[in-house]
Amino acid sequence: MSKKTLLNSKDIEIILHRLACQLIENHDDFSNTVLIGLQPRGTYLANRLADLLKTSYKIKNLELGLLDITFYRDDFRRKEKPLAAETNQMNFLIEGKKVVIIDDVLFSGRSIRAALTALQSYGRPEHIELLVLIDRRFSRHLPIQPNYRGRQVDAINEERVLVSWKETHKKDAVFIEPK
Amino acid sequence: MSELSVEHLLGIKYLKPSDIDVIFKTADHFKEVINRPIKKVPSLRDITIANLFFENSTRTKLSFELAEKRLSADVINFSAGQSSVKKGETLIDTVNNILSMKVDIVVMRHGNVGAGVFLSKHVNAKIINAGDGTHEHPTQALLDSYSIREKLGSVKGKKIVIIGDILHSRVALSNIFALQLQGAQVKVCGPTTLIPKHIASLGVTVETNLKKALEWCDVANVLRVQHERMDIKYFPSTREYTQLFGINQEILDNLGKKIVIMHPGPINRGVEITSDVADSNDSIILNQVENGVAVRMAVIYLLAQQIKR
Numbered sequence: 001m002s003k004k005t006l007l008n009s010k011d012i013e014i015i016l017h018r019l020a021c022q023l024i025e026n027h028d029d030f031s032n033t034v035l036i037g038l039q040p041r042g043t044y045l046a047n048r049l050a051d052l053l054k055t056s057y058k059i060k061n062l063e064l065g066l067l068d069i070t071f072y073r074d075d076f077r078r079k080e081k082p083l084a085a086e087t088n089q090m091n092f093l094i095e096g097k098k099v100v101i102i103d104d105v106l107f108s109g110r111s112i113r114a115a116l117t118a119l120q121s122y123g124r125p126e127h128i129e130l131l132v133l134i135d136r137r138f139s140r141h142l143p144i145q146p147n148y149r150g151r152q153v154d155a156i157n158e159e160r161v162l163v164s165w166k167e168t169h170k171k172d173a174v175f176i177e178p179k
Numbered sequence: 180m181s182e183l184s185v186e187h188l189l190g191i192k193y194l195k196p197s198d199i200d201v202i203f204k205t206a207d208h209f210k211e212v213i214n215r216p217i218k219k220v221p222s223l224r225d226i227t228i229a230n231l232f233f234e235n236s237t238r239t240k241l242s243f244e245l246a247e248k249r250l251s252a253d254v255i256n257f258s259a260g261q262s263s264v265k266k267g268e269t270l271i272d273t274v275n276n277i278l279s280m281k282v283d284i285v286v287m288r289h290g291n292v293g294a295g296v297f298l299s300k301h302v303n304a305k306i307i308n309a310g311d312g313t314h315e316h317p318t319q320a321l322l323d324s325y326s327i328r329e330k331l332g333s334v335k336g337k338k339i340v341i342i343g344d345i346l347h348s349r350v351a352l353s354n355i356f357a358l359q360l361q362g363a364q365v366k367v368c369g370p371t372t373l374i375p376k377h378i379a380s381l382g383v384t385v386e387t388n389l390k391k392a393l394e395w396c397d398v399a400n401v402l403r404v405q406h407e408r409m410d411i412k413y414f415p416s417t418r419e420y421t422q423l424f425g426i427n428q429e430i431l432d433n434l435g436k437k438i439v440i441m442h443p444g445p446i447n448r449g450v451e452i453t454s455d456v457a458d459s460n461d462s463i464i465l466n467q468v469e470n471g472v473a474v475r476m477a478v479i480y481l482l483a484q485q486i487k488r
Contacts, residue, residue, distance in 0.1 A: 085205065
C-alpha cells in the first residue's frame with residue numbers, strides 16, 4: 001500500500017472550525033480556560049486553533065501554553081534514539097483552571113499520560129480535557145480517550161499517520177502510509 | 180545531536196565541542212524546570228546515585244545533591260570523614276561495596292589526581308568527577324562557561340582571564356580546556372610562584388600585572404588562594420597578595436569598560452576580591468551557583484540516558 005491522503009487542506013480547515021466551535025460550546029469566553037499544545041507536534045494545531053478562536057470567533061485573552069513532556073515520558077532509556085527536549089512555554093499556573101490538552105495524533109495514549117504528570121507541576125486544575133486532530137482507534141495502551149476529535153481513523157499498527165502543516169511542509173494534509 | 184560522546188564525565192579534556200553544546204542545550208531546559216513552582220521532573224526515578232566526597236565540599240556537594248533530587252533520582256551520600264576509609268579500606272573496595280547496593284552513577288571528589296579515571300576502569304558505574312586533586316573539576320568549568328554564555332551571548336571569541344592560584348586550581352585547568360574548546364582566548368594572571376611552569380604549552384598567555392590583564396579581558400574569573408594545598412609559602416603575606424592581585428571597585432572603575440566578574444567560591448572577602456565587587460551588578464557569582472544545578476542536571480541526565488537495563 002502506498003501513501004494515501006486522509007485529509008486535505010479543505011478538510012482540515014472545516015475540522016478546525018468545528019473543533020473551535022465545540023470548544024466555545026463548552027468554554028464560553030475562555031476566561032477560566034487554558035489551551036496547552038504538546039511539544040513538538042501538537043503546538044502547530046494548538047497555535048492554529050488559538051489563532052482561529054481569536055480572529056474568527058473574537059475570543060479575547062486566550063491563554064496558550066506549549067508543554068514539553070520529554071522529562072516525564074516513560075520510555076526514557078528504552079529507545080534507541082535519545083530523547084531530546086523542546087522548549088517549554090508555560091507562563092501561567094493552571095490552579096483551578098479548565099485545561100484543554102492539544103495534540104495532533106492520539107495513538108498509544110502514553111504522551112497524554114506524560115502530559116498529565118507534567119501538568120501537575122503547574123497546579124491542580126479544575127478539570128482536563130483532550131483535543132486531538134486524529135484519533136487512532138484500536139491502538140491504545142492506556143485508558144485515555146479524547147473529548148474532541150477531528151477524525152477517527154482505524155489504522156493498524158503497521159501503518160503510520162503523518163500530519164503535515166503548512167508552517168513546516170507547505171500545505172496542510174494528513175496521510176496514512178505503511179511503516 | 181543529543182548524545183554525549185563519552186561514557187563518564189572525568190574531565191573536560193575528554194570532551195568534544197559538540198558535547199559542551201549538548202550539555203548547554205539540555206541545561207537550558209533544566210534551568211526552566213528549576214524556576215517552576217514545582218522544580219522537579221521524574222526522569223531518573225529508577226536511577227540511584229552515590230555522592231562520594233573524600234574531600235571537603237559544601238557548594239558542589241549541595242549542588243549535585245539538589246540536581247539529582249530535582250531529577251527524582253535516589254541519592255546516597257558519603258563523606259570520607261565518617262567512613263571506613265579511615266579504617267584502611269581501599270578506594271575500589273569502598274566503591275564496589277557501595278555499588279553492590281545497586282548504584283548506577285558515582286559522583287566523586289577525591290584528593291588524588293586521576294582518581295576518577297582510575298575508578299572508571301575498575302568499577303561498573305557511570306563516574307562523574309566532582310574534583311580530583313589539583314587536576315580537573317569539569318562541572319565547575321561547564322557551569323562557568325554556561326554562565327558566560329548566558330551573560331554575554333556566547334563564549335566564542337571572548338577574552339577570559341583567570342586570576343589567582345592557578346597552580347593548585349582544578350577549576351583553572353578545567354576552565355582552560357572548556358574555554359578553548361569553545362573558541363575563547365584565555366590568559367592566566369597571578370604571582371609567578373602560583374603559575375605552573377609550562378602552562379604556556381596549553382595555549383594560554385601569562386600576565387603578572389593585574390591591571391594589564393583586566394584591561395585585556397571581557398571576563399575575569401577570580402580564584403581563591405588555596406592555603407590548605409600550600410605546603411610552602413608562595414607569597415610573603417596575604418596582605419601583599421591582596422595589594423597586587425586583589426580586585427576592588429577602584430581598579431574596575433579605572434578600566435574605562437565593564438567586565439564580568441566570576442568566582443567559583445568560596446570567596447575570601449577582602450583577600451582576592453572585595454565585598455563591593457563581589458556583590459556588584461557586574462558580578463555573576465550567584466548566577467554561577469544557580470546555573471550549577473541546571474548544568475549538573477544536564478550532565479547527570481545525559482549520562483543516565485546511556486544506562487540500559
